[in-house]
Amino acid sequence: MTKFKKVFDFFKSLKIRLILLFLLIGIIPGILLRVGMLNSYGNRAVSIRTSEILSQAKILANQIVSNDYLKHSSSTHINAQLEQLSTIYDGRMMIIDDEFHIIKDTYRLDEGKTIISEEVIKSYNGEEITKYDSENRYIELTIPLVQPQLDSEEKKIIGVMLMSVSTDSINLNYEYLSVNAMVIELLCAFAVIFISVIAAVQIVKPFRKMSASIDMIQTGYGEDALAVNDYTETKVICEKFNSVLSRMKVLDDSRQEFVSNVSHELKTPLTSMKVLADSINSMEDAPVELYKEFMQDIGNEVDRETKIINDLLSLVKMDKAAMDLNVTNININELLEQILKRLKPIADKQKVELVLESFRPVSADVDEVKITLAITNLIENAIKYNKEEGWVHVTLNADHQYFYLKVEDSGIGIPEEALEHIYERFYRVDKSHSREIGGTGLGLAITRNAILMHRGAIKVFSTEGEGTIFNVRIPLKYIS
Ligand SMILES: Nc1ncnc2c1ncn2[C@@H]1O[C@H](COP(=O)(O)OP(=O)(O)OP(=O)(O)O)[C@@H](O)[C@H]1O
Ligand SMILES: [Mg+2]
Structure with missing residues (x-):
């Protein structure tokens, strides 16, 4: 199993894949070209040789007929021509008469014997047959010996000329070319392998560079x-x-x-x-x-x-357990009344008027403890960062999807540049003043976290010296 995985991993490497791709592109066309060229050379050489011999043989066949060789087979002139042609093409020639007797064999092996083969019979019927036997490496031709008739248009077949020619010379050439092509191809393959490895290494180099740089960054020594x-x-x-x-x-x-x-x-x-x-x-x-x-x-x-x-x-x-909210259906109007009752003494001490306005009865799926923490801090802030004789208005409203809580105060306000930081842990606008009021700067961070956990939203609007408004929106149904 691990062995398989190792092999699999090996082929997953970009470098190896590139090398294989280059080899495929570089070597396969070479092989196809070599095989294709050699084959077409072989076929072409055989067909040229065949038509060459055929035309020579036909000329001779005409002479044989016009010299009436079948009757006077001792004709030195024709015999010499037959021998010559056999020698030139490294072949054997036979002349067969209308009774299938071999009257001339340049090998002198079968003279006087009878020959009945498919090709000979076909030629008696007027066909010219050429056949290439690639296994035994020879070309065989049979040509009818046709005598024109003086009194009519018809022609009479008086015999057959059979010729078989060795193709050894063509095969020798073929083998020679084949060996040469193979050597060239091997040389090319080595060159392709060499170039592929170099190219693949070069292509992959930037990735290696990246991984090395990441290592350096990780160990702290890099850029x-x-x-x-x-x-x-x-x-x-x-x-x-x-x-x-x-x-x-x-x-x-x-x-x-x-x-x-x-x-x-x-x-x-x-x-x-x-x-x-x-x-x-x-x-x-x-x-x-x-x-x-x-x-x-x-x-x-x-x-x-x-x-x-x-x-x-x-x-x-x-932070840790965003998932485990303890959600129950809570009457928000009652919850707000309780919070306000608890904060009333602080407000009284600061001489701040605390007013709750509910537009409709609202109940929502919330985590009571966390939402209480959030709302308490908002109202506590509104009281703490207020002026003497100031006021805090808490408004509750809802539609079919959300409930909306607005905490508005007539307090000191928050400077614009501080607005984006107030939710940060330990952030306080005016440290000295806040110290005297007694805060740690964690309240709004808790508030915001609790609201976000309920998939709600919080927004702040403030004018320094005039007051602050916190708008909170929380879904009535908890979406996990
Ligand atoms: N209603 C408000 N009006 C003016 N400033 C406010 C108001 N609410 C918050 N701030 C400013 O934002 C800061 C952060 O508020 P937060 O509730 O996070 O902290 P805190 O009230 O200082 O301390 P804690 O709530 O942790 O006891 C406050 O110190 C105050 O400067
Ligand atoms: Mg606070």
Whole structure:
């Protein structure tokens, strides 16, 4: 099995495939050409030889008839011609009379014998027969000996001339050419193999270069970006790779920033507690009231630390488990009333008027805990970042698909350049002011995550010094 896989993998290599392709293109046409040319040479040579002999033989046949050779076979003139023709073409000639007796055989083997073959009989009937026997390598011709009649148009066949000629010389030529062609072809094949390997290696080179550069980038010794511009294809791949790489870098940067923010935020309350504890310890005979005040402050710092940790935990949970929303059908009007009731004391303390307006009864499939977190933070922000005697209006509406929540305040507003950052973890517009108000900058990140998990949307509109509007849209039916 693994052996098969190895072979399979071997042929999956681009280099090997290119080499095979070049070999196919370079060698197959050579073989076809050689076989085709040799065959057509052979056929052509035989047909030329046949027609040459045929015309010579016909001339001789005419002389044989006009000299009445069949009756006077001792004619030296004709005999000499027969011998000559046989010698020139390396063949054997026989003259057969109308009783199928061989009256002349240039091999002198069968004179006087009778010959009855298919070809001879056909020639008696007037046909000229030519036959090539490629296995035994000879051409055979039979020609009728025709005597014209003086008194009529008719012709009389008085005998047959049979001639068989060896084609050894043609075959010798054929073999010679064949060996030559084979040698040339082998030389070409070697050249093709050599060129294919070099070409395939060259073609594949940019890909090797790419993989080497990626290795370098991975180990940290390479350039920051991949640039192999040898082909359009490699260029495109490099561009895509670079964009993925830069996205990963951004992610990595934001992760590092997040970690350093977390450590900083977690350290701040601890530092405060340490300072408070140290200062009270260093005091001699500190009054009980001071102790109480300091312990109160330390308690506040512990609360702050706990809130940060809780917020971080809910964010991490949402990041990790986008799938496991605990969805139930919730009455949103009631949910809002509860949230507002819980936030009322804070609003009262800030002297901010809190108003809820519901246009219709709304119930939706949501995760109660996560949606409560999200809405609470929006309204809490609207109260926290408000002015004295300010107001917060919460409006609920719905259509057949979504419910819409609007949280509008008369607060300090958010500067335009800060708008795109407010959903980032630990981002606060005015750090000093926010510190005094007491936020960690995780609230909106949690809000946005919770809304997106419900396949909802959140939008913000704000004018500095005038107020802010957060619009939220969430589907009534949860789509998993
Ligand atoms: N309604 C608002 N009006 C003015 N500024 C706002 C409002 N809501 C948010 N912001 C600004 O956006 C920042 C981010 O808000 P977010 O809720 O994420 O953090 P936070 O309120 O500072 O802290 P947390 O909610 O984690 O306790 C805030 O610090 C504040 O500067
Ligand atoms: Mg907040």
